[in-house]
Ligand SMILES: NC(=O)C1=CN([C@@H]2O[C@H](COP(=O)(O)OP(=O)(O)OC[C@H]3O[C@@H](n4cnc5c(N)ncnc54)[C@H](OP(=O)(O)O)[C@@H]3O)[C@@H](O)[C@H]2O)[C@@H](O)CC1
């Protein structure tokens with residue numbers, strides 16, 4: 420996993436690299452520029468003949484912009500720089516890169532616009548815009564010509580690449596400082612910045628790519644960041660190996676407790692998703708009269724009919740049988756489609772206190788704990804909970820969906836600490852937090868996943884990995900990552916609007932099989 424840092428931490432790392440590892444700051448800037456060009460070329464091939472307009476501010480972010488300009492010329496792109504400050508005011512390194520750019524491209528490749536109109540006219544001629552106005556040095560709300568430029572970029576509707584972070588975005592909080600660029604691609608330098616994954620940063624950053632500028636690993640480690648970005652490599656390493664001698668018992672048995680009349684689909688999708696993430700055996704317990712429906716829907720999943728209420732939801736009288744069911748499985752996933760029938764709620768509250776197996780609680784299992792999240796501290800083992808912001812708000816009496824979304828990271832980490840649970844706070848840039856306060860952000864996933872049932876799929880995947888013996892943190896991280904990746908693959912094939920949760924399930928094997 421890659422540590423996510425604040426602007427201050429990044430500055431300190433750059434400085435240590437310059438003064439202790441003796442890498443000249445101009446070398447760091449050259450590496451930054453080269454990496455950015457690689458990502459621009461990958462995203463917008465071929466570059467030859469394309470008009471690229473680079474907007475440069477006076478700080479080192481602008482300096483990166485000049486390097487990008489010089490290197491893009493070698494790709495036969497047509498480059499024009501809009502310099503938004505006086506050359507005299509450029510930072511030392513930016514000035515050096517400005518001069519190198521001038522030597523390479525000539526004076527006519529740079530103009531210094533003085534008003535919004537001049538900027539707009541120039542941007543209209545660009546195939547690609549590069550935003551090198553402001554980076555981690557942004558301190559105050561943006562005004563004047565910088566603001567005009569940011570607004571002109573947005574108004575132009577052109578493909579936009581942000582250098583390090585979209586200009587105008589607060590590097591730590593993701594708040595918009597006056598106005599911020601909406602990028603299609605952000606190429607961030609050294610380490611990812613927290614603001615790219617929170618607040619407005621989620622919408623402004625677009626796709627985030629990282630460039631290694633050669634900060635020594637030991638320096639990175641010593642920062643001690645408590646926030647990580649999930650990586651493909653880390654989550655794949657957590658999956659159990661497939662040994663030649665393996666049999667289905669090797670990959671665990673998950674018990675799914677889900678469903679009610681009208682909501683058998685939730686149970687079916689959770690159970691099937693557990694199989695698709697590699698679980699050996701899955702049994703779904705469901706209210707008796709829904710059992711035959713599940714039998715018909717699911718071929719590979721076993722089912723178990725349970726006592727039910729008149730409303731055909733799980734009945735309180737089934738508690739001991741459910742506990743025995745859980746006791747005979749390697750892990751349990753409970754919640755999808757249970758309803759909030761008062762008897763079912765009572766059952767869940769008792770069950771959660773008494774179960775002694777790795778488990779994931781979702782949907783109505785969480786709604787059963789609405790305003791009573793202290794019950795979670797009575798669990799025999801720290802469970803994983805998978806709330807969306809609405810469910811999170813119901814768990815915490817003081818919170819609202821809006822307050823949760825305004826501080827997703829803070830909400831998830833506080834709750835995980837206070838209640839001693841693993842939290843997967845779902846939504847764009849899902850946050851995963853653990854009882855000791857460490858948190859991770861998931862880079863995969865897309866708005867096509869905002870469709871009924873995708874949460875049930877995640878529950879099955881988390882449960883399936885718990886059954887396969889993964890520790891809760893590993894199961895939570897890997898399930899979230901592959902869930903998002905399967906969603907991304909489904910969106911690639913089907914488009915975001917039309918994809919549905921069943922498509923996501925079908926893409927889980929492709930996500931697992933992908934080699935990167
Ligand atoms: N060696 C390194 O460190 C490396 C750094 N790298 C790159 O450097 C970037 C950080 O560079 P940076 O520190 O120069 O800050 P940057 O974001 O360019 O701008 C700050 C300037 O803008 C000004 N300013 C601030 N707020 C403003 C506002 N609201 N409206 C208007 N102006 C405002 C402020 O001026 P001031 O107001 O303080 O006079 C200051 O001059 C980083 O994101 C990465 O791209 C890479 O090359 C890798 C190696």
Ligand SMILES: Nc1ncnc2c1ncn2[C@@H]1O[C@H](COP(=O)(O)OP(=O)(O)O)[C@@H](O)[C@H]1O
Pocket residue numbers: 807845846847848849863864865866867868869870871872873874875876877902
């Ligand atoms: N904009 C988005 N970007 C990425 N993932 C998203 C987005 N919207 C929703 N998702 C994901 O889709 C899933 C939705 O889950 P949930 O709200 O529980 O739906 P349901 O209850 O219908 O199953 C979550 O995993 C969430 O992270």
Ligand SMILES: [K+]
Pocket residue numbers: 480550551552553554581582583584585586
């Ligand atoms: K920028």
